[in-house]
Amino acid sequence: MYEPKIIGFLCNWCSYRGADTAGMARLKYPPNVKIVRVPCSGRISPELVLRSFREGADGVMVLGCHIGDCHYSTGNHRTAKRMPILKKLLEYTGIEPERLYINWVSAAEGEKFANVIHEFTETIRALPPITEVMK
Amino acid sequence: MTVRLTALHEAIDKVMPEVDGVIGVKSNPNGIVAPHLFLSSHPDDLAALAIWPKEPVPDTLKLIQRAHPEAKLAVVCRGCEERGLVEMAKHSQVDLSKVTLIGLACSQEEAEFCRCAKPYTVHAQMTVGERIEGVPDPLTDAFAAKSREEKLAFWKDQFEHCIKCYGCRSICPQCFCNVCTLEDEKWVETGRLPMPNPPMYHMIRAMHMTAKCVACRECEETCPADIPMAIHFRLIARDVKEMFNYETGAVIDQKPPQLLVLEEGEYERTGLPH
Numbered sequence: 001m002y003e004p005k006i007i008g009f010l011c012n013w014c015s016y017r018g019a020d021t022a023g024m025a026r027l028k029y030p031p032n033v034k035i036v037r038v039p040c041s042g043r044i045s046p047e048l049v050l051r052s053f054r055e056g057a058d059g060v061m062v063l064g065c066h067i068g069d070c071h072y073s074t075g076n077h078r079t080a081k082r083m084p085i086l087k088k089l090l091e092y093t094g095i096e097p098e099r100l101y102i103n104w105v106s107a108a109e110g111e112k113f114a115n116v117i118h119e120f121t122e123t124i125r126a127l128p129p130i131t132e133v134m135k
Numbered sequence: 136m137t138v139r140l141t142a143l144h145e146a147i148d149k150v151m152p153e154v155d156g157v158i159g160v161k162s163n164p165n166g167i168v169a170p171h172l173f174l175s176s177h178p179d180d181l182a183a184l185a186i187w188p189k190e191p192v193p194d195t196l197k198l199i200q201r202a203h204p205e206a207k208l209a210v211v212c213r214g215c216e217e218r219g220l221v222e223m224a225k226h227s228q229v230d231l232s233k234v235t236l237i238g239l240a241c242s243q244e245e246a247e248f249c250r251c252a253k254p255y256t257v258h259a260q261m262t263v264g265e266r267i268e269g270v271p272d273p274l275t276d277a278f279a280a281k282s283r284e285e286k287l288a289f290w291k292d293q294f295e296h297c298i299k300c301y302g303c304r305s306i307c308p309q310c311f312c313n314v315c316t317l318e319d320e321k322w323v324e325t326g327r328l329p330m331p332n333p334p335m336y337h338m339i340r341a342m343h344m345t346a347k348c349v350a351c352r353e354c355e356e357t358c359p360a361d362i363p364m365a366i367h368f369r370l371i372a373r374d375v376k377e378m379f380n381y382e383t384g385a386v387i388d389q390k391p392p393q394l395l396v397l398e399e400g401e402y403e404r405t406g407l408p409h
Contacts, residue, residue: 046342047322053333067402074396081379081393084405085345088374092278092367093338094287103408133287134332 004058004124008033008117009048011041013071014106015063021110029117032124033061040064042075046086049100056131059124061101063116069106076104095133098123139242139264140186143211146237146263147184150209151175154235158195159211160185170195186239191353193219193308197229209235211263215249215351217256218384219308222349225391228311240264249352250274258387275369294330294337296360299323303354303364304340309347316343341367346375346391349383378404 010016016037022029038044041064052060062083064076079102087097101120105113127133147157152175161171162185170190173180193216199206212220217236224231238259246254252269256262281289304310304317316339317323323336330336341364348368355365375381379392379401392401 047316047335047339050333050335050338051322054331054335067397077396078393080397080402080405080407082342082345084378084407085371085374086342087406088371089338089341089367091283092286092341092370093290093333094283094285095333096283 002125002129004032004121004127004129005056006033006059006061006121006124007052007057008035008061008063009038009041009044010035010105011064011071011076012037012039014065014069014104015041015113017107018063018105018109018113021107022113023110025110027110027114029114030121032121033117040070040072040075042070042072042078044079044083046082046089049086053095053099053130053134058127058130059099059101059120061103061116061120063103063105063113066104066106095130096127098127099130137186139239140184142263143186143237143239144181144184146261147173147181147209147211150235150237150261154207154209155203156199156206157209157211157237158192158199160190160192172199187245188356189213189216189245189351191306191308192216193223193229194306196220196234197223197311200229204230205233207233207235209237211237211239212256212259213239213241214253214255214257215251215349216308217258218253218349219351221258221384221387222309222347222391223311224387226309226311231387235260238262240266243267243270246270249350251350251352253350257385272369274363275366278366279370290334290337291332293360293362294334297328297330297334297337297362298360299328299330299336300359302357302359306353306357307344308351308353309344309349337364337367340364341371344368345371346379346381346393347383348372 041062044062049060064079070076083102087100091097103116157173159173160168161183162168168185168188170192192212196210223229236259238256241254247270250272255266352365355363381392
């Protein structure tokens with residue numbers, strides 16, 4: 001059994017506040033996720049995700065505001081247009097597309113945040129470590 | 136002289152009095168075929184007019200327009216080159232309002248060589264040659280049918296030969312940024328060969344070709360290692376068609392989806408959670 005390493009890119013306005021809410025409610029979630037706070041999920045370029053994988057992350061999650069709730073009006077529209085393509089590209093390159101996870105978590109959804117982390121950690125745990133896949 | 140070349144000569148002769156010059160392909164005495172600006176002041180040049188191999192004509196137009204923004208030009212373009220020009224115009228790289236497009240239909244052999252789905256022009260003001268239908272792309276279809284492990288092994292084998300010459304980036308009519316991500320040490324390390332895994336260079340390029348690649352296959356043609364990288368671009372182009380209903384070069388005033396916000400019904404097709 002290995003402990004997967006996961007990088008979580010969380011938007012400052014919704015998902016990072018959601019993680020705060022989960023913490024304040026004393027909700028338990030796996031400690032595998034290393035959280036990186038970003039101004040907007042639209043900031044997450046494919047380069048950042050790919051480099052996370054290259055540096056040995058077993059999974060990358062991008063969490064942002066719900067569509068329509070973005071602090072910058074349409075920042076997360078970029079995420080919603082870019083990330084599905086990146087998932088397809090991972091598939092076409094021979095990397096499991098499940099390693100990249102996109103979801104929307106608002107500041108009030110502490111419970112959803114904990115569930116999302118649980119779910120994704122289990123998905124990644126079922127996959128082999130990326131260092132073995134990328135050998 | 137083939138029928139198509141004769142017809143192309145006639146089309147150029149017809150358009151020449153109305154424009155300052157015609158961009159086409161010329162075969163030089165040393166056997167090298169290259170893009171050329173045919174001028175009415177040098178009528179002898181036209182004797183060496185060629186049609187094959189295809190050359191990066193869209194980039195030639197861009198360079199000439201940068202130096203002479205007022206010039207009225209005509210361009211001999213194939214289906215892929217026309218798509219390239221349309222996409223470049225959408226990104227303000229060329230100005231098509233002063234350009235006459237002379238469409239050159241590809242022959243069956245040329246289309247099969249390029250595995251081209253659209254070997255004909257759609258926007259050109261005049262066309263030369265018999266229009267043929269697109270041919271299937273066996274290489275991409277065979278790749279799409281592979282399992283994940285086979286895909287990984289396929290690219291590992293292919294990218295092992297990559298010498299990172301940046302030829303595919305430089306020849307691409309859609310790669311025009313002044314500052315290139317692929318030259319940034321953060322994402323692509325200089326001097327590291329073979330390619331690290333995941334192949335950052337090729338994956339970043341594939342991402343940047345989203346809704347931009349016009350399937351002209353110039354990248355594969357120029358590659359000294361014969362890497363069939365257009366497979367990536369063509370598979371993504373199919374997804375872009377499915378998700379965002381966008382085809383490169385098809386409609387002149389349709390903006391690329393990556394520059395716009397989500398539209399009604401688009402989100403549902405991306406497969407993201409609700």
